[in-house]
Amino acid sequence: MNLFADARMGNAIKSDKMAPLVEQIASSVTIDPTIILNIARLKTKDEYTYLHSVAVCALMVNLARKMGMAESVMQEVGMAGxxxxxxKTSIPDNILSKPGKLDDLEWxxxxxxxxxGHDILSASTGIGSIALExxxxxxxxxxxxxxxxxxPAENLSVYTRMAAICxxxxxxxxxxxxxxPMSASQALAKMQSWSGHFDKMILRDFIDSLGILPVGTLLRLDRDELAMVVGESPSNYAAPIVRRFYSLRGHCEIEPKDLDIGRIKSRRILAIEDPEDWGWSDWSAYSQKLLAKTAS
Ligand SMILES: [Fe+2]
Known part of the structure; x- marks a missing residue:
């Protein structure tokens, strides 16, 4: 799990309940030797997909916990991840690791x-319905x-929707x-901006489960200022870098200035704000403009 203890995993790895649970999931894979062989094959065949699978497992378990799912369900969800x-074990290596664009047949x-994958799992014993789906x-x-x-959405279960996000x-x-790679806060902002891909409510829970604020999030700071998240603090990934841009005292925009909340101990975030409550009906356009500005 140390491999994933970096910024993109946010709070997912900080939870000390995480490691034993994922370990338990990994060890329960031994229930069927066919499956462990496939996982082992994935590890030697495609290191990226193997690490990705373990990361998705951890993210799924963390999200399931945030959503209040029972321990037994969390294990199944982790196994599914x-x-x-x-x-992917069935995809030829030259296609799997091709760096450029795939042609139609490869795609x-x-x-x-x-x-x-579903065929492989169906032919194995002991694989639960969540993992299959x-x-x-x-x-x-x-x-x-x-x-x-x-x-269509009405036929996609909550587990499928969680997996798509993770x-x-x-x-x-x-x-x-x-x-x-995108930074965690950039990635979350991007994912929020795609319409039709994800379940919005579950994406909200996912963001909460990571404890990372997406780029573009409007915040109220101390000293009566509004600010927007522009990135993650290099000194403390759970803390954002914010661009303060509005004075609530003066009711006016002020010279944009970036503050590293992880480093500047004297400044505090008071709340996450809804832009509409502050009169921004088109926050996405406004925030893009603000992001493009250079700040001191
Ligand atoms: Fe996939």
Missing amino acids: LLHDVG ITVRNHPQR VCLRHHEKMDGTGYPGGI DVYDAITSQRSYNT
Whole structure:
């Protein structure tokens, strides 16, 4: 778990209940030797997918806890995270690790991994219904444009919706040879801005479960100032860097200034605010403009 004890995992790894639970999940995989062989194969075949699977397991367990799910369900949810990409063992190496764009045929092969994974798990004993479903459905989207089924939201279970969020979040915050990873707060802001992909309520819970504020979040500071999150503090990833831009005393915009809340101990965040309550009907446009400004 030390591998994941970095900024993108936020509070997920700080919880001391996390490590034993994930360990327990990993060890319970031995119930079926076929499955452990597949996981082992994934580890040697594709280190990235293996680490991604463990990270999704941890994120899923952390989210399930935030959502108040029972311990027994949390274990199943974690298991589902660990096994969700097992179908990638069936993708040829040259496609799996291809850095550039995939051609149509390669893309079809990649898009087949949920079904292949489901076939592998169905042929094994002791795999619960949550893991089976998550494996098949983790690339479905709320607006029905996902794959392999193009399933509409009403037929996507809460577990599938959780997996879609944890899967994408880990993918876009992870370092791969050919991409620059997003920071945690950037990734969360991006995910909030995509319409039709995720369950908004569960995404809210996910953000809470990480304890990381997305870029663009409006905050009220001490000294009667409003500020917006622009990044994470390098000194303390759970604390944001904020751009203060508005004085509540003067009822006016002020010269933007960035404050590293993790470092400047004299400044405090008082509350997360709803931009509409402060008269910003189009906060996303306003925040983009503010983000583009240079601050001192
Ligand atoms: Fe996948």
